[in-house]
Amino acid sequence: MTDNIRVAMGTIVCKCCGKQIDSVATKKVVVYYSTCKQQQCIDQVSLLNDNKSKVLSY
Numbered sequence: 459m460t461d462n463i464r465v466a467m468g469t470i471v472c473k474c475c476g477k478q479i480d481s482v483a484t485k486k487v488v489v490y491y492s493t494c495k496q497q498q499c500i501d502q503v504s505l506l507n508d509n510k511s512k513v514l515s516y
């Protein structure tokens with residue numbers, strides 16, 4: 459009675475460069491956004507976070 463269970467692939471994509479980082483088995487097709495380990499992407503994310511906290515502190 460488990461024939462109806464279908465496994466889909468969730469894709470993890472870097473939100474900075476759009477590169478596929480990894481994929482996971484999920485119940486439906488879904489895209490997760492994360493950051494890959496490239497230095498340029500790590501820098502970009504920390505810059506964004508800095509800007510955000512600056513805006514919030516006004």
Ligand SMILES: [Zn+2]
Nearest residue numbers: 472475494499
């Ligand atoms: Zn990246």
